Amino acid sequence: MASPSQPSEAGLSAVAVDSGAAEPTHLSSAVGRRLHAGHVPELARVLTAEDVRSLKANGSVHKFRRAAAQRVYSNRDVNLDHITHIGFDMDYTLAAYVRPAFDQLQYTLICNVLVQGFGYPECIQEWRFDEGFLIRGLLLDALRGNFVKCDAYGVVLRVVHGRQRLSEEEVEAAYPAGNIASAQIGEEFQSMDTLYHLPIANVYADLVEYFDQNANLTAGKARLDQREHSQLSYFNLWQDVRAAADQIHDRGILKNETLSDLEKYLPNDDSVYRMLSLLRAAGKQLFLLTNSEYWYTDAVLGHILGRYANEADPNAGWREAFDFCIVSARKPLFFRSGTALREIETHTGRPMLYEVRVKHLSATSLRGRVFQGGSIGAFHELTGIVRGSTVLYVGDHIYADVLVARKAHHWRTLLVVPELSAEIKALGRARELLDRLSALEFLRAEMFRGLDASARQRPDEEGILHHELQKVRESVEDTFNTHFGGLFRSAQRTTLFAHQMSFFADLYTERCSNLADYPGFYYFSSAASPRMPHEDQPGFENQTHR
Ligand SMILES: Nc1nc2c(ncn2[C@@H]2O[C@H](COP(=O)(O)O)[C@@H](O)[C@H]2O)c(=O)[nH]1
Numbered sequence: 323m324a325s326p327s328q329p330s331e332a333g334l335s336a337v338a339v340d341s342g343a344a345e346p347t348h349l350s351s352a353v354g355r356r357l358h359a360g361h362v363p364e365l366a367r368v369l370t371a372e373d374v375r376s377l378k379a380n381g382s383v384h385k386f387r388r389a390a391a392q393r394v395y396s397n398r399d400v401n402l403d404h405i406t407h408i409g410f411d412m413d414y415t416l417a418a419y420v421r422p423a424f425d426q427l428q429y430t431l432i433c434n435v436l437v438q439g440f441g442y443p444e445c446i447q448e449w450r451f452d453e454g455f456l457i458r459g460l461l462l463d464a465l466r467g468n469f470v471k472c473d474a475y476g477v478v479l480r481v482v483h484g485r486q487r488l489s490e491e492e493v494e495a496a497y498p499a500g501n502i503a504s505a506q507i508g509e510e511f512q513s514m515d516t517l518y519h520l521p522i523a524n525v526y527a528d529l530v531e532y533f534d535q536n537a538n539l540t541a542g543k544a545r546l547d548q549r550e551h552s553q554l555s556y557f558n559l560w561q562d563v564r565a566a567a568d569q570i571h572d573r574g575i576l577k578n579e580t581l582s583d584l585e586k587y588l589p590n591d592d593s594v595y596r597m598l599s600l601l602r603a604a605g606k607q608l609f610l611l612t613n614s615e616y617w618y619t620d621a622v623l624g625h626i627l628g629r630y631a632n633e634a635d636p637n638a639g640w641r642e643a644f645d646f647c648i649v650s651a652r653k654p655l656f657f658r659s660g661t662a663l664r665e666i667e668t669h670t671g672r673p674m675l676y677e678v679r680v681k682h683l684s685a686t687s688l689r690g691r692v693f694q695g696g697s698i699g700a701f702h703e704l705t706g707i708v709r710g711s712t713v714l715y716v717g718d719h720i721y722a723d724v725l726v727a728r729k730a731h732h733w734r735t736l737l738v739v740p741e742l743s744a745e746i747k748a749l750g751r752a753r754e755l756l757d758r759l760s761a762l763e764f765l766r767a768e769m770f771r772g773l774d775a776s777a778r779q780r781p782d783e784e785g786i787l788h789h790e791l792q793k794v795r796e797s798v799e800d801t802f803n804t805h806f807g808g809l810f811r812s813a814q815r816t817t818l819f820a821h822q823m824s825f826f827a828d829l830y831t832e833r834c835s836n837l838a839d840y841p842g843f844y845y846f847s848s849a850a851s852p853r854m855p856h857e858d859q860p861g862f863e864n865q866t867h868r
């Protein structure tokens with residue numbers, strides 16, 4: 323076998339093989355030139371793992387043409403060539419709201435409703451959204467007023483009550499099992515899945531803090547005494563905040579405020595227009611699938627895609643960008659039984675009271691028309707989709723957009739994660755600490771290696787290593803966010819959010835318009851399949867363990 327210093331038969335001194343690299347960084351070798359002249363079949367016969375290792379060692383790979391924030395990352399292979407339909411969610415996907423301005427707006431509107439409709443003290447209208455406090459993926463324990471960060475297996479990593487971090491002893495007392503079962507999520511624990519949840523959760527945390535300082539709240543579901551709000555329970559607070567948040571969404575309060583200053587909350591940069599045009603030119607059928615109502619969708623997409631125009635129907639505007647539009651979809655219900663499918667009369671915005679006879683509509687007659695509700699079954703029938711795996715759906719909600727579509731219908735999914743580049747930057751800042759953590763973990767493994775049943779003394783009796791590990795883990799977490807650490811990891815462990823994302827999102831990226839930078843036949847390759855611990859030992863079949 324060739325070693326890194328001895329090029330293999332293929333003689334590849336430097337060839338960029340990474341899926342994100344558009345151009346080779348060095349093309350000095352003849353084989354490298356042949357690769358880029360299209361002689362791939364020839365190379366496919368001779369390229370060895372050793373070649374690839376040597377390419378990586380001399381820095382020829384891992385040089386990406388796209389910046390980290392512009393890349394589309396893949397958890398699983400996705401061949402865009404096999405994708406016939408690409409669908410888009412609207413809010414926080416096509417419409418990339420400006421943060422924290424949009425969070426602040428929601429926070430203020432929720433506080434206003436709590437004061438005007440629920441009798442909360444007026445001082446809460448002075449409070450502000452704290453951008454550096456909460457992260458997505460936390461579990462909210464409304465019985466106790468706590469936010470819980472868990473790892474991929476539900477192990478409790480950190481708990482914050484209101485805004486106060488709990489000590490290890492307090493965490494143990496509150497969660498003696500040490501982990502949260504997946505069956506509890508959505509029941510006792512609410513998952514903070516979308517960016518919409520952050521201002522809601524922030525109001526809740528601030529109220530918990532306020533009432534803790536001004537009265538004794540009851541930890542538990544029961545409202546013990548209803549005479550004055552000082553005796554509300556943490557759960558009552560959550561019910562009120564939840565109801566206030568629903569009001570700002572369902573009564574159009576948030577949407578009207580957003581539309582009153584669209585340039586502030588949603589500046590138009592043409593990138594979405596460009597992406598849709600390119601995907602259309604690449605032969606993809608495009609569709610819109612949003613939970614927002616038609617009146618709001620019309621205003622937002624009119625703003626973002628105003629340049630779309632159709633000579634035959636000058637009023638069609640943004641609708642021309644899609645082959646098919648569904649508003650008020652009610653995801654995730656849409657992916658199950660769904661609701662009645664109705665057509666919207668676009669010039670009045672009203673749903674029409676006749677049943678849409680799916681079989682009578684041809685795909686060509688759908689362009690520019692807008693439907694409301696429906697279900698995935700009706701959608702597949704209308705569009706003639708037979709295999710869910712030919713659809714790529716782009717959305718920001720790990721549950722409503724991604725998990726159900728992927729799990730139940732095999733749609734391929736692209737999750738939009740606006741926090742991505744901030745996380746990547748923090749990872750860069752934490753690099754040295756992470757290296758130190760690996761060194762300490764190596765030390766721990768070495769201390770135990772080879773011990774058998776005759777061993778009497780426990781290594782690291784004083785717990786110095788344990789203490790040091792804890793200290794470095796905390797410092798890593800602080801690099802991301804001093805309250806909750808990283809979105810995807812807690813030091814070396816992956817979080818529940820990261821776990822769900824890697825399981826259900828085939829692809830992920832910071833903003834949907836990043837798709838514009840890939841050709842319609844692009845093959846997104848996932849990282850080489852992860853090895854299991856027993857596989858990660860070259861020559862292991864000939865080794866003993868001591
Ligand atoms: N009643 C509630 N509606 C909410 C809440 N959070 C978001 N929303 C609304 O959902 C859609 C999202 O649309 P999509 O394009 O992402 O599918 C949008 O209309 C929001 O106003 C909530 O907590 N309660």
Ligand SMILES: [Mg+2]
Binds near residue numbers: 411413415718719
């Ligand atoms: Mg959305």
